[in-house]
Amino acid sequence: MDWIPVALVVVLAMGFTYTNGFHDAANAIATSVSTRALTPRIALALAAVMNLVGGFAGVRVAETIGGDIIEIPMGWTGVAICAGALIGAIGWNMLTWWRGLPSSSSHALIGGLGGAALAGGATVKWQSILDNVVVPMLLSPVLGLIGGFLVMMVILWGFRRAAPGPTARGFRYAQTVSAAAMAFGHGMQDAAKTAGVVALTLVASGHRAPEDTSIPGWVIALSAIVLSLGTYAGGWRIMRTLGRRIIALDPPQGFAAETTAATVLYLATATGAPISTTHAISSAIMGVGATRSRKAVRWGVARSIVMAWVLTFPGAGLAAAAAFWLLALLFL
Incomplete structure (x- = not known):
């Protein structure tokens, strides 16, 4: 197979990565912006740089996406499955961005791969998805919720006699570090996922051997660069949801939420589990808010996020399956 279909899938992959960047930019910086620890532009620039750096540290996640989700068929069908998965994931990202809901770009991509694979008659590795996707998907919000609660309780106890003004200023400075850590974790997770789909396409098109599970360096680099550009473009609708509509954050709460979410992301990346940065930060914010009181968390907004x-x-x-069928009708 020539390079033209592969190049088109790479373009789609980078389009998804770009939407992933502006869709999930809020994950890294909404808390810092809402507490006025950072201005929006400085926060976006910091997130973009750390996304770029983090993108080179998440190869294990790329290998999971590239080898543990579906058995990719060789030839045009395999390439069309990858293209359909990306189209479906892009469509879902745009819909949830338009609605201002912080859904998971990661799970949109994995759902897209599964839907396109089923439509194309390919094998879906259900046990691997259960072990590497579903279990971490359920576990990460629990860890975020409990971790956010515990970290905030430690802060409240440790600074119980401190003057509120200097404490808030100190945590605003600390949020620069925690926001950077969160953005680094986002880069580790999300740049790698798209790289895994590109690697699948290279295998399906015959440009890489099926037994080669490594991810080409140029794919990782391109994904990291495009993700950082998308992040700098911003995601203001979702930023409002995470930064204000769940709870009204102060600097210590923002620091606790970001630190907790970044820790969850690092643990997942170390195991190769493609979790959602959205799940991590949203649940951490809820856990932090619960230390104030149950009513401090706007659970109606939380329910909308869970529904997404x-x-x-x-x-x-379903969107990916429809995209595959359309591609099959036109080209296969």
């Missing part, structure tokens, strides 16, 4: 999580796999999967 639930709908992501089938929604992106």
Whole structure:
């Protein structure tokens, strides 16, 4: 197979990565912006740089996406499956961005791969998805919720006699570090996922051997650069949801939420689990808010976010299946 279909899939992959960047920019910086620890532009620039650096540290996640989700068929069918998965994931990202809901770009991509694979008659590795995607998907919000609660309780106890003004200023400075850590974790997770789909395409098109599970360096680099550009473009609708509509954050709460979410992301990346940065930060914010009181968290907004999580796999999967069938009708 020549390079033209592969190049078109790479373009789609980078389009998804760009939407992933501006869709998930809020994950890294909404808390810092809402507490006025950072101005929006400085926060976006910091997130973009750390996304770029983090993109080179998440190869294990790319290998999971590239080898543990589906058995990619050789030839045009395999390439069309990758293209359909990306189209479905892009469509879901745009829909949830338009609605201002912080859904998971990661799970949109995995749902897209599953939907396109089923439409194309390919094998879906259900046990691997259960072990590497579903279990971490369920575990990461629990860790974020409990971790955010515990970290905030430690802060409240440790600074119980401190003057509020200097404490808030100190945590505003600390949020620069925690926001950078969160953005680095986002880069580790999300740049790698698209790189995994490109690697699948190279295998399907015959440009890489099926037994070669490594990810080409140029794919990782391109994904990291495009993700950072998308992040700098911003995601203001979702930033409002995370930064204000769940709870009204102060600097210590913002620091606790970012630190907790970044820790969850690092643990997942170390195991190769492609979790959602959205799940990590949203649940951490809820856990932090619960230390104030149950009523401090706007649970109606939280329910809307959870509903978006639930709908992501089938929604992106159906969109990807429809995209595959259209591509098959036109080209196969």
